[in-house]
Each structure stands twice: as C-alpha cells, then as structure tokens.
Amino acid sequence: MSDVSFVRTEMLQEQTPPASEVGIIGWVRHNLFSGWFNSILTLISLYAIYYVLSGIVPWIFQSVWNANSLTECREIMMATWGSTHGHACWAVINDRWLQMLFGFYPDHLYWRPILALVLLLIALAPILYSERVPSKLLYLTAAYPFLMPFLMWGGTIWGPISAALGFVIGWGVYTVLSKQLSGLLGLVLGVLATVIWWLVLSGYVVGAMDSILPIGIEAVQSRQFGGFMLAILLGVVAIGVSLPIGIVLALGRQSDLLIVKYLCVGFIEFIRGVPLITLLFVASLLLNLFLPPGTNFDIILRVMIMMTLFSAAYMAEVIRGGLAALPRGQYEGADSLGLNYWQAQRLIIMPQALKISIPGIVSTFIGIFKDTTLVSIIGLFDVIGLSSAIRADTAWNGIYWELFAFIGALFFVVCFSMSRYSMYLERKLQTGHR
Amino acid sequence: MSELAIEREIDRTKMQVSDEVAIEITGMNKWYGAFHVLRDINLTVNQGERIVIAGPSGSGKSTLIRCLNALEEHQQGRIEVDGTVLSNDLKNIDKIRSEVGMVFQHFNLFPHLTILENCTLAPIWVRKTPRREAEERAMHFLEKVKIPEQADKYPGQLSGGQQQRVAIARSLCMMPRIMLFDEPTSALDPEMIKEVLDTMIELAEEGMTMLCVTHEMGFARQVANRVIFMDAGQIVEQNEPEEFFNNPQSERTKLFLSQILGH
Numbered sequence: 179m180s181d182v183s184f185v186r187t188e189m190l191q192e193q194t195p196p197a198s199e200v201g202i203i204g205w206v207r208h209n210l211f212s213g214w215f216n217s218i219l220t221l222i223s224l225y226a227i228y229y230v231l232s233g234i235v236p237w238i239f240q241s242v243w244n245a246n247s248l249t250e251c252r253e254i255m256m257a258t259w260g261s262t263h264g265h266a267c268w269a270v271i272n273d274r275w276l277q278m279l280f281g282f283y284p285d286h287l288y289w290r291p292i293l294a295l296v297l298l299l300i301a302l303a304p305i306l307y308s309e310r311v312p313s314k315l316l317y318l319t320a321a322y323p324f325l326m327p328f329l330m331w332g333g334t335i336w337g338p339i340s341a342a343l344g345f346v347i348g349w350g351v352y353t354v355l356s357k358q359l360s361g362l363l364g365l366v367l368g369v370l371a372t373v374i375w376w377l378v379l380s381g382y383v384v385g386a387m388d389s390i391l392p393i394g395i396e397a398v399q400s401r402q403f404g405g406f407m408l409a410i411l412l413g414v415v416a417i418g419v420s421l422p423i424g425i426v427l428a429l430g431r432q433s434d435l436l437i438v439k440y441l442c443v444g445f446i447e448f449i450r451g452v453p454l455i456t457l458l459f460v461a462s463l464l465l466n467l468f469l470p471p472g473t474n475f476d477i478i479l480r481v482m483i484m485m486t487l488f489s490a491a492y493m494a495e496v497i498r499g500g501l502a503a504l505p506r507g508q509y510e511g512a513d514s515l516g517l518n519y520w521q522a523q524r525l526i527i528m529p530q531a532l533k534i535s536i537p538g539i540v541s542t543f544i545g546i547f548k549d550t551t552l553v554s555i556i557g558l559f560d561v562i563g564l565s566s567a568i569r570a571d572t573a574w575n576g577i578y579w580e581l582f583a584f585i586g587a588l589f590f591v592v593c594f595s596m597s598r599y600s601m602y603l604e605r606k607l608q609t610g611h612r
Numbered sequence: 613m614s615e616l617a618i619e620r621e622i623d624r625t626k627m628q629v630s631d632e633v634a635i636e637i638t639g640m641n642k643w644y645g646a647f648h649v650l651r652d653i654n655l656t657v658n659q660g661e662r663i664v665i666a667g668p669s670g671s672g673k674s675t676l677i678r679c680l681n682a683l684e685e686h687q688q689g690r691i692e693v694d695g696t697v698l699s700n701d702l703k704n705i706d707k708i709r710s711e712v713g714m715v716f717q718h719f720n721l722f723p724h725l726t727i728l729e730n731c732t733l734a735p736i737w738v739r740k741t742p743r744r745e746a747e748e749r750a751m752h753f754l755e756k757v758k759i760p761e762q763a764d765k766y767p768g769q770l771s772g773g774q775q776q777r778v779a780i781a782r783s784l785c786m787m788p789r790i791m792l793f794d795e796p797t798s799a800l801d802p803e804m805i806k807e808v809l810d811t812m813i814e815l816a817e818e819g820m821t822m823l824c825v826t827h828e829m830g831f832a833r834q835v836a837n838r839v840i841f842m843d844a845g846q847i848v849e850q851n852e853p854e855e856f857f858n859n860p861q862s863e864r865t866k867l868f869l870s871q872i873l874g875h
C-alpha cells in the first residue's frame with residue numbers, strides 16, 4: 179500500500195508537458211473556471227448539488243427495509259440512528275410492491291401480465307429494430323393485439339378470434355367492393371361491416387361457439403386491474419393505436435375533400451380544446467347515459483378509447499408539422515413517377531414526415547403515458563390510486579415520499595427508455611444533409 | 613446564361629423525327645385564380661422531337677410543361693399525351709405520368725432512400741417489375757449516366773450534378789417515351805452543367821422525345837430541332853434553331869435573345 183506514492187511520482191512525470199491545458203485539470207479550467215463569473219457559478223452549483231445530495235443520499239441508503247408498519251419503521255429508525263428524520267422507510271415498498279405493480283390482479287395469475295409484457299417486447303422488436311431481428315417475428319406483432327387482451331382478461335378464446343375475424347370481414351368487404359364500386363365506398367362499407375360485426379353479431383357467435391367448444395382460461399374482471407400494469411396497458415394501447423389514427427387525421431386535415439377535412443379539423447380541435455380529465459369523466463359517467471341500458475361496456479375499454487382519441491389529436495398535429503416541413507418537390511417527384519396518392523404517402527411522404535416528427539411524437543407518447551395516472555380520479559386503482567389505498571391502511575397511514583419516489587422511478591425508467599430510443603432512431607435514420 | 617460550348621461531335625443518325633404524334637395541345641388555357649398564365653396554347657410534338665422552350669422569367673414555361681403530366685391542372689382546352697387524353701380521371705393521369713419522365717430544377721430525389729432505391733421505387737410499385745429486374749435496369753441506367761458506383765449512397769452525399777444525373781436515371785427507369793426537363797441545369801455549377809448536358813445529349817442521340825425548358829442556348833442550337841419562345845403565357849414564336857437565333861421574327865424574341873446572348 180505504501181507503494182502508492184512511488185506510482186504517483188511516475189505519473190506526474192508523464193503529465194508535466196501539457197500541464198494545465200489538457201487532461202482533467204485542463205478540462206476543469208476550460209469548462210468550470212474560465213473566468214471569475216463562471217467560477218462563482220460553478221461554486222454555487224457545486225454547493226447546490228452537494229446540498230441536495232447530502233439530503234437525499236442518506237435518506238435513500240440509511241433506510242429501513244423490513245417492517246410491518248410505519249410505526250415499526252420509526253421504532254427501528256429511533257433505535258438505529260436516534261431520529262426518524264432523514265431516513266426512508268422502504269418497508270412499505272417491500273410489503274406492497276406486488277400490489278403496486280399488479281393492483282388486485284389475482285396473484286396466482288401474475289404470470290399472465292408478465293407473459294403479456296414479455297411478448298410485447300418481442301412483438302415490438304421487429305418494429306423498433308427492424309434490421310437486426312428476423313422479420314418472421316412480424317406475425318407475432320400482428321397477432322399481439324388479439325393475444326394481449328386474451329392474456330390479460332382471460333375468458334373464452336373465441337372472443338379474440340372473433341375480434342380478429344372482424345378485421346378479416348372488413349378487409350374482405352373492402353377488397354370486393356373497392357373493385358366493383360369505388361375505393362372510398364368500399365373502405366367506408368368495409369369499416370361499417372367490421373363495426374357491425376363487433377357490436378352486434380360477434381356477441382352471438384362467441385356465445386354459440388363457447389357453448390359448443392368451451393376453450394378458455396380463467397377470466398379476470400376489469401375492476402381487478404390496477405397498479406403500474408394498468409398504466410402500461412393503457413399507455414401501450416393509447417400509443418399503439420393513436421399513431422395510425424394520428425397519421426390518418428393529419429392526412430385528412432390536408433385533404434382536398436372538404437367534408438373529410440372539416441371532420442378532421444373539428445375532431446382535432448375539439449379534443450385538444452378539452453382537458454383529458456373531462457374526457458375520462460365522460461368515459462366513466464356520461465357514456466352510461468347514452469348507451470342502451472344493460473350494455474356492458476367495459477370501463478377500461480372506455481378509458482382506453484378516450485386516451486387513444488386524446489393522444490391521436492395531438493399526434494395528428496405533430497405529424498402535420500412534419501408534413502408541412504417537407505418541400506413540395508417531394509410530392510411532385512412522387513407524382514411525376516406515377517405513384518398514386520397512397521403509394522406516395524406510404525413510400526415517400528410519411529417516412530420523411532414521421533422522421534422529422536420523431537421528437538414530437540415521442541413527447542406525445544411520454545405525455546400520454548404519464549397521463550394514464552389521471553385514471554385514479556375516476557376511481558381506477560392505478561399506482562397513484564393504490565398509493566392512496568395503501569395510506570388508507572392504518573399500518574401505513576402517513577407515508578408519502580417513499581411511495582411517490584417508487585412511482586416516480588417506475589415512470590422514469592419507461593419514459594427515459596422511450597426518450598433514448600428516439601435519439602437512437604434519429605441517429606439511425608440520418609442519411610446525410612439534404 | 614452563357615452559351616456553353618459543347619465540344620463533342622453530336623451523332624445525329626438516330627435523331628429522327630417520326631410522323632407519329634407524341635403530344636398534342638389544342639386551345640389550352642390556364643389560370644391561377646384570376647391570373648391568366650397560359651393563353652391559347654397550340655402545340656404538336658412528334659415522336660423523336662427535341663424541343664427547347666425559352667422565354668423570360670415568369671412567362672409560363674414551367675407551367676406549360678407541368679401541365680403535360682398534370683402536375684398542374686389546365687382549365688380549358690385539350691391535352692393528349694401519347695394517345696391518352698388528360699382528364700380528371702386519376703387512372704389516366706397516373707398512366708400518363710408513368711409514360712412521361714420529368715426532371716426538375718431541384719432534382720427532387722427522395723433523401724431517405726439510397727440512389728438505387730430511388731431508381732427502383734417506381735418500377736417496383738407502379739409497373740410491378742420484379743425487384744431483381746428493377747435493380748438490374750436501375751444499374752444499367754446508372755451506368756449510362758456514369759455513376760454506378762454511387763448506387764448505395766444517399767442523395768445527400770452526392771454533388772448537385774451527380775444528383776441531377778440520378779434524377780435522369782430515375783426517370784429513365786420507368787422507360788418513358790417522353791422526357792420533360794424543367795431547367796435541369798440552373799441550380800448547378802458550370803462543370804456540373806456540362807456533365808448533365810452530356811447525359812441529355814446522349815438521350816437525344818438515342819431518339820428520345822424531349823421537351824426542355826433551359827437557358828442553355830448552346831444546347832438549343834446543337835441538339836434541338838425546334839425552339840419555342842414564350843412570353844406572357846403565349847407561344848410567341850417557334851422555329852428551327854438556326855432560323856430562331858439568326859433570324860428572329862418578333863420584337864420580343866429579338867429583345868430576349870439580345871439580353872440572353874449578350875449582343
């Protein structure tokens with residue numbers, strides 16, 4: 179150990195020539211102390227950082243992990259440090275973390291949301307990292323929207339199959355009619371057929387098939403859903419569905435067809451003009467007034483629809499910004515080669531417009547993901563709702579910081595990943611200056 | 613607006629004008645709002661013709677050739693391109709656009725696609741050419757414009773002249789019967805102008821029907837078989853290049869030529 183001083187003299191000899199200009203000292207001098215004003219700012223900042231960390235670090239690390247109640251926590255703190263101030267009681271997280279993650283989801287079925295999450299990551303891989311992943315995985319991606327609800331809610335297998343069938347029917351109607359009549363009429367009737375199938379017919383078919391061939395897994399009710407799982411569920415659906423809807427709305431807003439244009443403008447401006455919380459109240463209370471009595475329209479589904487529409491309106495405006503940034507020459511180049519409207523949009527316009535809009539799109543994603551916490555106000559037990567529920571328990575009455583720190587950490591991990599991914603994507607799509 | 617000398621001998625053996633009509637415009641009028649841009653245009657272009665359209669800025673040259681592939685809509689008159697009448701029917705428009713190549717002043721390459729992808733996109737999606745074949749054809753035309761080695765780069769990594777040659781190759785990949793050029797060299801430096809003009813001359817030598825808006829009077833003199841002079845939305849004068857330059861008929865043409873040729 180005493181050899182340290184010997185090693186240090188060797189290094190000093192090597193470092194002498196550049197002295198204050200390079201290396202750590204040079205960097206510090208250039209960046210932190212390059213004048214008296216900068217030096218003062220640096221010192222003030224260092225003190226501020228020290229002040230914050232000196233409070234937080236001991237709070238995080240000199241903490242209690244094992245206790246059954248806040249009172250017990252405080253007793254341990256008194257015994258160990260002689261004060262309850264400045265020490266975290268992580269025991270509440272230790273005690274309740276499963277509940278904060280899964281809500282009241284039956285604990286013997288935890289594997290289902292976990293499997294759904296793992297499958298989600300696999301299904302996303304071919305989209306997020308298209309060139310590093312076998313494209314066969316896209317089949318899983320296509321099946322995922324039907325697989326996920328089945329895993330989460332359980333019940334009969336005929337439900338998701340019938341939902342998928344709705345798309346097949348719509349597609350069939352569209353392809354037949356668009357050839358014989360016009361493309362637009364085919365599209366409208368195709369969508370209509372799908373909606374009629376879902377709302378009216380599929381219920382009977384599912385019932386019939388289930389009585390003939392009852393295959394299924396244990397059902398879980400929507401009111402048992404909760405915790406961070408609910409945030410991810412709502413976030414994933416809102417993000418995944420709002421992007422395509424946003425693209426369609428942005429295109430519709432630029433359309434030459436006046437009716438389409440004003441429908442899109444009206445929708446976007448209405449949704450953007452209303453707070454999300456109002457839409458959620460509409461979902462939870464008002465919709466019941468309009469629906470025929472006895473319809474069982476799942477509350478989570480209603481919330482999903484509202485969050486999706488909300489985020490789609492913002493998405494549309496972000497994408498419209500990207501479209502506006504494209505030079506007119508790109509449209510003309512595509513037109514002059516004989517590409518039709520949809521080909522031009524899909525192959526030329528959208529790839530560039532979306533690329534320009536990546537920062538805005540990801541901000542909208544992050545925003546809507548964090549806004550999922552608002553559902554606690556309409557009585558769903560997401561993480562925020564659960565933290566109140568946990569505090570309502572006499573054992574943990576009065577605990578705030580630890581719960582919110584935990585919730586904050588959960589959200590930060592997801593949002594920060596999205597943000598990093600978007601930076602990776604922007605770098606990947608960089609194809610040299612124009 | 614210099615008169616660029618074209619050094620090499622031009623091979624005129626295949627530059628023959630046939631009797632077959634490629635483009636026929638009769639009584640065409642166009643307005644931008646209340647502004648009458650194109651006035652009573654009548655023009656017949658035969659297969660194999662090389663036409664240069666000249667005229668002062670704002671005279672409607674771009675508008676005229678953009679009407680030919682329906683990038684602009686005309687309000688009156690009849691335009692027939694390669695046997696198809698331009699109407700509001702989208703099918704007709706897409707058909708004409710795939711038969712008529714267009715090269716723009718600012719290239720309008722697709723920056724998110726490689727050079728090769730730029731060239732194969734339309735053949736694959738519009739003509740439904742198998743990818744392999746489309747790529748072979750693209751390489752053939754990239755060799756023709758002398759930049760096969762750039763195939764895997766992106767447009768942003770090429771010089772202006774190279775980009776414009778890619779744009780020409782991209783149009784040629786659709787095997788057009790007619791090529792429209794809208795000031796293909798005006799955004800380029802002099803050395804690059806030459807490489808693009810060389811490519812265009814080669815095209816002319818192969819008998820391509822070309823309509824070219826340009827200020828390159830050297831090109832007009834040596835390659836065109838007809839020069840059209842436009843002013844204020846009208847075709848003022850058209851003639852063979854020799855006659856057009858040496859013996860202009862209207863005052864406006866004389867004024868324009870004295871300005872552009874600097875004597």
Ligand SMILES: Nc1ncnc2c1ncn2[C@@H]1O[C@H](COP(=O)(O)OP(=O)(O)OP(=O)(O)O)[C@@H](O)[C@H]1O
Nearest residue numbers: 644645647649667668669670671672673674675676
């Ligand atoms: N989209 C438009 N809306 C209204 N007026 C237009 C539009 N495009 C062009 N014009 C006008 O039409 C006239 C003809 O334009 P055009 O671009 O055809 O001229 P040009 O002969 O190509 O000129 P240049 O040599 O400068 O390219 C101009 O006066 C121009 O201001």
Ligand SMILES: [Mg+2]
Nearest residue numbers: 673674675795
């Ligand atoms: Mg012009």
